[in-house]
Amino acid sequence: MxxxxxxxxxxxxxxxxxxxxxxxxxxxxxxxxxxxxxxxxxxxxxxxxxxxxxxxxxxxxxxxxxxxxxxxxxxxxxxxxxxxxxxxxxxxxxxxxxxxxxxxxxxxxxxxxxxxxxxxxxxxxxxxxxxxxxxxxxxxxxxxxxxxxxxxxxxxxxxxxxxxxxxxxxxxxxxxxxxxxxxxxxxxxxxxxxxxxxxxxxxxxxxxxxxxxxxxxVGSTTLRVRALGAEETRRLAELLQVEGIDAEWVAGGIRATPNEHADQTARRVFTTAARAGIDLVELSHLTPTLEEAFHAAISGARS
Amino acid sequence: MRTYRAELLRSVNRATGAFLLLCIALSVFSMVNAGPQHNTPLWGFRQAAIFVATLLMGRAATVTAGDFSTGTIRSWLISAPSRGPVLLGKLAATMSVALGFALVAGLSAYAVSSALGTVPAVTEVATATAQLGFACATLTLFGHSIGVLARSVPVALTVTLAWILPVEAVLDGRFHNSEQWLPGLVAHQITLGQLAPGSTPPTALTHAMLPFLVLEIAALAQFIRSDINS
Missing domain, CATH: 3.40.50.300 (P-loop containing nucleotide triphosphate hydrolases)
Known part of the structure; x- marks a missing residue:
């Protein structure tokens, strides 16, 4: 029954x-x-x-x-x-x-x-x-x-x-x-x-x-940011951290993890760079694909 | 009841129709050839009866084992709350087909015998048909149980045909009163209307069906408990 x-x-x-x-x-x-x-x-x-x-x-x-x-x-x-x-x-x-x-x-x-x-x-x-x-x-x-x-x-x-x-x-x-x-x-x-x-x-x-x-x-969207030159990029990373944006140096660029809507964070990055006179060469949204998230989960389980 | 009806519906197809024609053809052939042997057409009908029952045994084994090898058994099980009624419904439908075949064969025997100039007594034909029906039911039970246990068409056909044909023939005479105990042999005697000395109709019916009934119960127990991976 x-x-x-x-x-x-x-x-x-x-x-x-x-x-x-x-x-x-x-x-x-x-x-x-x-x-x-x-x-x-x-x-x-x-x-x-x-x-x-x-x-x-x-x-x-x-x-x-x-x-x-x-x-x-x-x-x-x-x-x-x-x-x-x-x-x-x-x-x-x-x-x-x-x-x-x-x-x-x-x-x-x-x-x-x-x-x-x-x-x-x-x-x-x-x-x-x-x-x-x-x-x-x-x-x-x-x-x-x-x-x-x-x-x-x-x-x-x-x-x-x-x-x-x-x-x-x-x-x-x-x-x-x-x-x-x-x-x-x-x-x-x-x-x-x-x-x-x-x-x-x-x-x-x-x-x-x-x-x-x-x-x-899938996980949240992050931002990839690069300025003109490695030194300028590092300077920008420090400035973003002062602004309260979670920014870390990753593989020649900055990965910024938004704690608000990604577009708002992108605007703040742009504004911060502009105020400091830093030229941006890249500001892009990165959303992990489903496959990437799946493989990350499997790899995590294996380790 | 649903399983029974669905299985009957599945059985109504051209292959079954062709199989029925084969069984009738076998009977008719035997009836027609009875005359030259100075026997009645009904005698010929009786001679062919065990072969008809054997064909139906093979059909039961093939259809039942085929459900497992093709995976169609899944549909039956997913749609039903418990397994026992599924198997019993399928068995009942397979038996119904076998008995239906026996009935049609019996009616054909009456028609053919009359056409050959020998109108048999209705009671004689009815008796021969009932005996054929019993043999068909008994061997269908055997085929069905082996089909469930083997879950493979070649294995099921090999086991059933091997038992009915060479194995019982080898065992016959090897132990005391073997002709009264070997179920296939007893079923053959019943279709011929000639029981072995010392055997009575009730004991013959029991000896023919009981071993296969036990096998079917074992098959049911295994079916209820085991995983279906097909």
Missing amino acids: PVMLKSHTPVVLSNVTKRFGSTTAVRSVSWAPVRGQVTALVGLNGAGKSTLMRVMTGLIKPTEGSVSVAADEGRRPLSAMIENPALFTGLTVRRNLEIHRVLTGADRAEIGAIAELAQVGHVLRRRVSTLSQGYRQRVAIAVSLLRSPAVLLLDEPTNALDPEATMHLRSLIRRVADGGTAVVVSTHQLREMEGTADALTVLHEGRVLYDGPFESF
Whole structure:
């Protein structure tokens, strides 16, 4: 009998560990994706993403800890598309959808709507074996959307999708989340999830390294400042510190870390340089990329 | 119930239709060739029955193991709150298909026999069909359980066919009353309507089905407890 949970966390993992023989794939993970939110689950190969998803779906049982799934009135508790699309290749797309409709208890009318949503309406009569990998992926996504799941797990959903289909999928994921589903997307393509994901969970060697808002993971913008000549640059650095700006000498230039909006700090840098008669040759905003932030997090974990 | 209906829906396809035609063709071939051997078409039907049941055993093993090797078993499990009903629903559907095949084969036997000039008694055909149905159900149970345990189509097919064909033949006669205990052999006797000396219908039915039932229970226990990594 599923445990009745708070409505905003339909699935809760409590101290979950999964071992396969001597290998620990997931270590003491306590985690709960939030309803109405898109969470990007990222990590290196072998970090434990797929294992974590399989534990959430009940396909594999945790060695320690527990998974609680809320019973949601009228909605399917959990749906997933894990690894390769698991479709009956000898049957048509419509038949595959119909089989899963019966399995999930969804209404007959949903098939047409879901097929249009996933852009497979025009291939309903085709056998799955005749479809490209990209279309099979779309059909698998359509299947996973039947009966409005409370939690939707998507494992590398953009594999084999063309750029247009990827864009469509991202907007679909957003719409599904806005409808109240907790969507978890496992991906290697960090950049793809920018603008789509609300939250980010970083897994490394089976542990959660980061679990929070997507924007917070990237880190704040800094300013890179250089004057005409090394001596002038050093003088400027000292003047900025007097002005209360966190400025440090880094690799031939100044890195100024704003404690206010970056543009305001930039104005103050410019004004300070102008007052001192220092000519600036560079004043630029530096925002770490998602990949840089990810690699920094992984490197930090390794050390 | 959902699993049962979904599995039945999955079974309704061209491959199943072709398989049904194969089973009917096998029966018809045997019935047609009964005449030259101075036997009735129904006798021919009975001769082919164990082969039809064996084909259905292979089908059960292939479909069940195939779910694991292709990963389609995931869909069943993710959609269901517990595993036991999933497996039992799939088994029930597979059995229903097998019994449906037996029924169609029986009806075809009546039609073919009549067309060949020998109109059999309805009770005779019904008995032969019921015996075929029992053999189909029994061997389907075997194929399904091995499919769950093996999780690989080649392994499941090898184990089931090896047991039914050479292994039981080798074991037959190696121990006392072996012809009353080897389940495949007993199922064959039932389809022929000729039990081994000393065997009664209730004991024959039990000896044919019980070992496979035990195997199915073991498969269910393993299925409920084990991880699905496919």
